[in-house]
Amino acid sequence: MPPSIHKWNHQYAILSTVAFPHKRILFAGTHDSKILCFDLTTYNLAKTICLGDTEETHTRSSVLCMTKSQDERFLFSAGADSLVRIWSVDSLTASGNITITEVGTLYSLLDIGDIFSLKYLDAHQTIVFGCQNANMLYLPHVMDSVNRKTQAEDLNKLPHRRFDRFFDSTGPGVRPIVANATPPPEPEELEHVIIEIPPEYIIPYAHNSFIYSTQPLKGQNGNLPTHFYTDGMTKENTDFIVSGGGDGMSKIWALSQEAGGYMKPRLITEMNNEESVLCQIVSFPFLYCGLSDGLIKMWDLNTKELVSTFQAPSKCDIVSISVYKDHIFATHQKGVTKFYRDEVYQWNAHQGLVLSAELLRRKCTGYSHLRLATGGNDGALTLWNVNRLVGEEDENEINNISSASAYVSSHIDIKSREKYNAQLVDHDNMFETLRELISFKTVSALTDTQYVIDLRRCASFLQELFTKLGAACTLLTIKNGCSPLIHAQFHGKAQKKKKILWYGHYDIISPGDPSRWKTDPFTLTCENGYLKGRGVTDNKGPLVAAMYSVGSAFLKGELLNDVVFLIEGQEESSSQGFAETINKHRDLIGNDVDWVLFSNSYWVDDKVPCLNYGLRGVINARITVWNNEPDKHSGFDGGTDREPTADLISVTSKLQDDDGRVLIPGFYEPLKQLSAEEEIHFKEILKRTNVCKSISLEKLRAKWTKPSLSVTNMKVSGPGNVTVIPSSASVTVSIRIVPEQDVADIKNSLEQYVNECFKKLKTNNKLTLETLNTAEPWLGDPKNSAYQVLREEIQEAWGADPLLVREGGSIPQIRFLERVLRAPAVQVPCGQSTDNAHLDNERLRIENWYKMRQILHKAFNRL
The missing domain is CATH 3.40.630.10 (Zn peptidases)
Incomplete structure (x- = not known):
């Protein structure tokens, strides 16, 4: 197993992840309708975003997919509420705080069901997402629409306001809003814009099943070879995307900018994987398709030919793929499998299914480790150092030097x-x-x-x-x-x-x-x-x-x-x-x-x-009372002689009075009153912290500025049975002293006082006092x-x-x-x-x- 760099725990499954490496942020979408924002520098949970109205449970939604803009200004999320949400993301402050604001919401009048895949194409500000109803939707110039504050005329049309869900819905406008729902705010009061996806930007039945994956298609330098561009398409006006669905097909689409700003979709080619395509990743010229039964198919996008097929040992559904220099990281129910040429390596990354993964590359993060983030249905989100799994040492590792x-x-x-x-x-x-x-x-x-x-x-x-x-x-x-x-x-x-x-x-x-x-x-x-x-x-x-x-x-x-x-x-x-x-x-x-x-x-x-x-300083000591006799039976010998345990208890009881005040002679004599300045400090502590919930000012003074004596342990010889009279018994005492007191003085006074108390018992037993260790107080x-x-x-x-x-x-x-x-x-x-x-x-x-x-x-x- 590669070393784990960090792990966060959540109560519900982690369904999606996306990293903002330049801002040192990692986002995780959860099953309980939250987006968690983690600080990759301090590893703190910087912010938790709760989706929907907390008073209306029907507005809550699992976050199934997320993506971002290249400049890391915007986060896009989607899931079970049929909405695409656009978030403005600021940088982390020095104190670890961050401002994240929902600036836009996209919806469709059609009942599209869950949104399984989501991507943002920066060139033309285009949102593309694949849905449960087999439709693929897209919208160009979306951020321009957000900036123009374009709004929906009727908030009741939003999917989360409807009574019915996918497949059995009668559509918007037929069912009324629930009686106790919060009335929609007036348009001018909206904190973000509401945008409807026009019907012309919907590709109905883009697949014959759920659309699980949408991936941008770009060449190694950002541009594709010229043979991809046909029918008047140019590099300047065309975006390409690869979609994958439960019908086993991977499809390449061209989204071309037409006159008047309209964007026209074209299906360029199809590749049949013969199994449900659950995830995809493009590392040009290759397309890697994660399928059911632990299969990964690798296609050459230039020739549309199947290059290779990889088989995970566990034969579980492949739910995410990441690729680094021909090293393929595939996640599934049994963990993570890495493929490289003919090598297969697998480790159990979570207690349950691994549902999401993303590589954080060193080039953009500035870290010395290549990191893999994995999220699972056990609620864990884990960062792994996978340097050595890709045949690389840590960049900071230079061995065998003496200076x-x-x-x-x-x-x-x-x-x-x-x-x-x-x-x-x-x-x-x-x-x-x-x-x-x-x-x-x-x-x-x-x-x-x-x-x-x-x-x-x-x-x-x-x-x-x-x-x-x-x-x-x-x-x-x-x-x-x-x-x-x-x-x-x-x-x-x-x-x-x-x-x-x-x-x-x-x-x-x-x-x-x-x-x-x-x-x-x-x-x-x-x-x-x-x-x-x-x-x-x-x-x-x-x-x-x-x-x-x-x-x-x-x-x-x-x-x-x-x-x-x-x-x-x-x-x-x-x-x-x-x-x-x-x-x-x-x-x-x-x-x-x-x-x-x-x-x-x-x-x-x-x-x-x-x-x-x-x-405070300390004097730890052990007091032992003993004799040369063997352990005895309380039935045969009880009451015939003084017993070591009773003598020890008698001596120990003389160390403090009934109020807990230490009785060692001279113990309190050197003590001084706290200065007025220190009293102010102590009051400030209670004022600025939450310790006042568990401790009073008097107890705080006692804990920090007053000496104390504690009996910390007691042992007896013999088996410890209720009828055995031990021949030896000991206690340890821990005396905490303050700067006004002297360790040697308190130690000598303790020895003299204990011996004097023992002599008064007129017993045949013996007593020893052993100083275990001392430490001087410091001020x-x-x-x-x-x-x-x-x-x-x-x-x-x-x-x-x-x-x-x-x-x-x-x-x-x-x-x-x-x-x-x-x-x-x-x-x-x-x-x-x-x-x-x-x-x-x-x-x-x-x-x-x-x-x-x-x-x-x-x-x-x-x-």
Whole structure:
């Protein structure tokens, strides 16, 4: 199966697709009367168009076919309502919004039934469509009519206003409009024009069955050979189209402009496929016809001869065909089959039938991948990277180089170097890098060989990538065989330059129970505008965004400041050996770091960008009460001695009072009141976000600025039966501390207090307290120049002033790096509050990922 680039999900079948590659838009028509507009840059659903009046279900219509104008100004749609709708399509705004307006509606007085095929011929602004009643209709100069605001005299004539449908209708005017229907607006109030197809532009019984396909016929350079033009036809006044129907015929028609503007149809030739023609594609001089029973027939349009016949293994109806350099992609019930010469390759692209497909070519999209979009009756719309299926590597794939800068300077000229550099850091390459990173099972807390190997392989992969992007990169070993620390440095070109250090990590926590995931946690899945997989938001996604923001600036010769990356592989395991390794390699890092940047947190909701300036610290500890006796039976030994579990519960109960206040001596003494300025920030957070629905101002203060103690786990020895008295019992406690508190002071006070409480029990059992890990709290200065620069870049990228927030979680090494490097830290959250970091189905919105790269790209030069 080729790699999936992205997948969107809808509740109903995807029946038709059309791409606007220059505008980076993909449209999908659905069974539930919607046109979905997807942003091919951020992969967000930019807009949903609902057809018909939502209060009148009889006006709703499946979107069976769509097409576009060459300049991508207009979208045309048609389907089960017997209407052709014309939409004006603007470009996407920087914020991802788009304006799409219905500017015209075409209809026929005849009951034509469903419209199965639709094409727009730009030369003479001609709409051509094939119908259920075997008629083919066309209308030239349609956009001129739209611009003249030509309108129907009677809206009741529109098909969706009639009571009866195809075959049993008594025609317009016989049946009244339903009583509760909304009265038609006055003509001057119409937002778009209504155009009737005149009878002279209807070809009755163009086929002896449904007309499933209409395709423009053009030569390789836009013009056909001269033998196609007869009876006074010229290249300037004639359009050609190929129609295909259920009668098995493919027919070539000439639509010639006559005097007075009338367009006359002529049937040029017929080709008998002997099976129903369900779809067609023209790649001159060949016509490819998708038939029933999995057949594709290939005709030479110059000679009208059958050249070849292809048979899909599944023998299902061929519903769409796409062709690229003689590679034929055919979709059907079992998936997608690719034919090339004598080779046949098939994959199951959807859970059900594949109903539509379209190739997005690199030449017009600017992407490095040749993309195939497929839509199915499972409601999925999927983009596939089919480069290697057509025998091509990604254009940005240049292997076996140790240094990008060395390679491009010694092997290729400036133009080629610029092209290579641009491809190396484009979004497609960034996606593939993240896909590779997610595939590494870098769970640092597990010692299984697989995880140890993957951590090493991931570190080597990142080292190679840093090198390709132009950095000098070294892997620093950590004692006890822990995952290596990656040091990489990019050199800026400014004479007076700053040095910025980016801190991140490539290890992850275990995904847990795979059955709780909707996708494979170690396979990057792109769905509905989101990246999904373990580590995608914590912390591999933000890391890749930072790497590509710096790498692209460096390879373009635009990087001004020095940027150092410190990427560890043990962050999720208490950063084992990190501090010792940093102290050991201080000369490598240098004493001239100006700023420490990192991204390991999230927005407070899903809509408002944030800057983080505070984290709580943590002390995780395990308290164990035990004795040297074996486990006992409550029936034989209950009540004879003090029991470890009861002693442990007694000690644990002394850690907090009945109101939850922590009783460790001196715990609250260092705390200070929040400043008036921070109170304003907190109130602004509740005002601008939707967190107020789930949390009060008091709880927000407690979560971010107050210390806490939580009992997080409890274990006992023995089988856990209800009658067994354990000989050992333990609890783990997690204490979150705030910047006013000192880790060492709280830790010492906890140990003394627990031991004192235990001594008062006068028990023969023993107690041990083990500190599992600690992390210092951190409080940044949101008024410093780095925060101001980032605030401005976020404002420009998102069109909104970021909120200044704190967080209740901890990142162990931030305060250590600030202290040892004597450089202030700044946190730039990347994801949203619903990213599910450390939980099942972790995700990161693609738009956030792209904007993160954009923000950092500029900020690294401005800091």
